[in-house]
Amino acid sequence: MKPRRILVIDDESVICDACCLVLSEKGHSVDHCLTGNAGLLAIEGGTYNLILLDVKLPDVDGMEILKSVREKGPVPVVIVMTGYSTMSNALQAMKLGAADYLAKPFTDDELVEAVEKLFAYDDDSRYG
Amino acid sequence: MTSSTKFENYFHVFRDIIRAMHSSTSVKEVLEEVVAKSTEVLSAKGALLRILNKETNRFEVRAVYGMGERYLHKGPVTTEKLLPDPRKLHKVIFITDVWNARRVEYPQQAWDEGIRMMLDVPLAIEDKLIGLIRIYLEKPRKFTDDELDFILTVAEQCACIIERVQLIESQQTQFDHLATQMEKMSSLGRMAAGIAHEINNPLAGILLYSSNMSKKVTQGSPLEEGLRIIIKETQRCKTIIQGLLEFARDRKPQKVPADINAIMESALGIVENEFRLRHVGLERELAEDMVKTLLDENQIEQVFINLLLNAVHAVEENGNVTVQSSVESLHNKIQVEITDNGCGIAADDIKKIFEPFYSTKAKGTGLGLAVSYGIVKNHQGDIRVYSVLGEITRFTIGLPIRAENCSERGLHETA
Numbered sequence: 265m266k267p268r269r270i271l272v273i274d275d276e277s278v279i280c281d282a283c284c285l286v287l288s289e290k291g292h293s294v295d296h297c298l299t300g301n302a303g304l305l306a307i308e309g310g311t312y313n314l315i316l317l318d319v320k321l322p323d324v325d326g327m328e329i330l331k332s333v334r335e336k337g338p339v340p341v342v343i344v345m346t347g348y349s350t351m352s353n354a355l356q357a358m359k360l361g362a363a364d365y366l367a368k369p370f371t372d373d374e375l376v377e378a379v380e381k382l383f384a385y386d387d388d389s390r391y392g
Numbered sequence: 393m394t395s396s397t398k399f400e401n402y403f404h405v406f407r408d409i410i411r412a413m414h415s416s417t418s419v420k421e422v423l424e425e426v427v428a429k430s431t432e433v434l435s436a437k438g439a440l441l442r443i444l445n446k447e448t449n450r451f452e453v454r455a456v457y458g459m460g461e462r463y464l465h466k467g468p469v470t471t472e473k474l475l476p477d478p479r480k481l482h483k484v485i486f487i488t489d490v491w492n493a494r495r496v497e498y499p500q501q502a503w504d505e506g507i508r509m510m511l512d513v514p515l516a517i518e519d520k521l522i523g524l525i526r527i528y529l530e531k532p533r534k535f536t537d538d539e540l541d542f543i544l545t546v547a548e549q550c551a552c553i554i555e556r557v558q559l560i561e562s563q564q565t566q567f568d569h570l571a572t573q574m575e576k577m578s579s580l581g582r583m584a585a586g587i588a589h590e591i592n593n594p595l596a597g598i599l600l601y602s603s604n605m606s607k608k609v610t611q612g613s614p615l616e617e618g619l620r621i622i623i624k625e626t627q628r629c630k631t632i633i634q635g636l637l638e639f640a641r642d643r644k645p646q647k648v649p650a651d652i653n654a655i656m657e658s659a660l661g662i663v664e665n666e667f668r669l670r671h672v673g674l675e676r677e678l679a680e681d682m683v684k685t686l687l688d689e690n691q692i693e694q695v696f697i698n699l700l701l702n703a704v705h706a707v708e709e710n711g712n713v714t715v716q717s718s719v720e721s722l723h724n725k726i727q728v729e730i731t732d733n734g735c736g737i738a739a740d741d742i743k744k745i746f747e748p749f750y751s752t753k754a755k756g757t758g759l760g761l762a763v764s765y766g767i768v769k770n771h772q773g774d775i776r777v778y779s780v781l782g783e784i785t786r787f788t789i790g791l792p793i794r795a796e797n798c799s800e801r802g803l804h805e806t807a
Contacts, residue, residue, distance in 0.1 A: 276593050276594075276596075276597065278594070278596075278597035279593065279596050279597055279600070282596070282597055282600035282601055282604070283600065285600075285601075285604060286600060286604050289604075320589060345596075346589075347588055347589035347590070347591075347592035347593050347596075348585060348588055348589055348592075348637070367592075367630075368592040368593060368595065368596035369592055369595035369596040369597075369598065369599040369600070369626060369627075369629075369630055370596065370599060370600070371599055371600070371603035371623065372600055372603040372604040372607075373603065375600065
């Protein structure tokens with residue numbers, strides 16, 4: 265799989281670090297932000313392929329970040345992470361344009377699988 | 393006293409008692425009025441009134457007049473003591489021989505207080521004795537029919553008011569209990585969402601690191617086993633929290649015409665393995681004439697799975713579980729019973745098993761039956777439990793037949 269530029273936005277540093285560890289071991293380059301505002305700035309200035317976004321952040325509602333990312337265009341794609349493991353949460357995120365949804369807690373395999381699934385098309389040889 | 397003034401006197405007393413009954417919401421005030429006026433109109437020394445405490449099945453002193461404080465603390469007595477002969481339910485009982493009457497507990501005391509005669513007036517509703525007025529007299533005398541009529545009428549009225557107030561009081565208690573329950577539930581819902589988020593975050597850290605680490609340890613090392621356990625237990629926490637959220641969320645059932653036998657079969661398909669593994673026998677007695685009714689199939693299936701798993705876990709190996717379904721056309725409902733011959737439920741636990749977080753299982757979340765209860769209630773149904781410790785436990789679910797074009801046989805035919 266091609267290496268991607270990934271941004272993790274979560275106010276829990278343990279989760280940021282864990283995601284960075286797992287994904288960088290798969291060859292991706294991973295940054296992280298601990299607040300919504302820092303995340304928005306990083307998105308503005310960066311060239312990320314993927315954002316792993318916690319919906320509950322202390323300063324900005326994760327869903328708002330998702331909306332603003334989607335309004336600007338199809339890239340980067342967003343995977344939403346949330347501790348409220350309910351169906352309605354997932355549905356709301358998907359409606360707002362999230363590419364996938366991870367209910368916390370999840371394993372490293374689940375994380376890697378969710379990421380790889382998103383880029384499977386791009387990596388497919390037919391699409392070069 | 394002439395007979396007309398006597399009559400007037402009775403009338404006034406009776407009027408006062410009736411007034412007290414209608415104006416007062418406290419039984420105590422009414423009872424005090426009854427003992428005071430009865431004493432007065434019968435020219436007695438005093439009176440004592442006992443009421444049946446339905447929980448202990450004993451008659452407790454609730455009002456005393458003219459006899460001093462000590463009488464208020466007299467111990468409770470049983471029905472047998474008060475009324476050995478049920479034919480006398482609506483009659484006044486005369487005690488003229490204070491010394492030898494079986495009904496008199498402390499003859500010496502009574503004699504010393506100058507009591508030479510007693511009247512027992514039963515307070516009865518139809519064929520049930522709910523209380524008794526004892527009237528104490530200092531001189532034995534004959535009672536006229538009018539006097540007896542009067543005292544029996546007062547007793548009758550008194551019994552009615554006691555019954556009514558007790559009914560109101562029990563409804564009030566029930567309502568208070570419900571209100572607290574509702575309050576508990578709604579704050580539980582808010583709390584559940586908060587807990588879920590707060591706990592799922594640290595769990596995410598644990599699960600990501602442990603699953604990542606498990607790939608890095610050498611196969612067969614003791615660390616590998618430890619990490620496997622950490623991963624498994626963390627995922628168990630996730631399941632518990634999901635159950636909690638599921639429970640806290642007030643889901644409206646999505647009802648469609650459904651065959652409850654088919655839902656039961658589908659639930660049995662899911663738990664079948666558990667039955668086989670534990671060598672638990674399963675008997676099906678599903679009604680052949682089952683009718684369709686409006687149900688949320690997923691929710692009802694969840695209830696069945698919960699109850700079936702509880703049953704399987706309650707029986708030892710080689711135990712037995714029976715599922716039955718039936719149509720009760722007369723009550724326009726269908727009924728499902730899940731019976732096991734397992735360990736049973738203790739009486740103390742029975743009262744609490746539908747409460748959230750109450751569990752007798754070491755690994756239980758205490759949510760299975762609470763969720764099931766909520767689902768059945770959302771279907772306007774009821775769920776009941778009958779159990780004999782060490783012998784049998786039976787859960788009975790009743791659900792109304794909601795026809796709405798889903799009837800396959802005449803539901804409105806009279807039985």
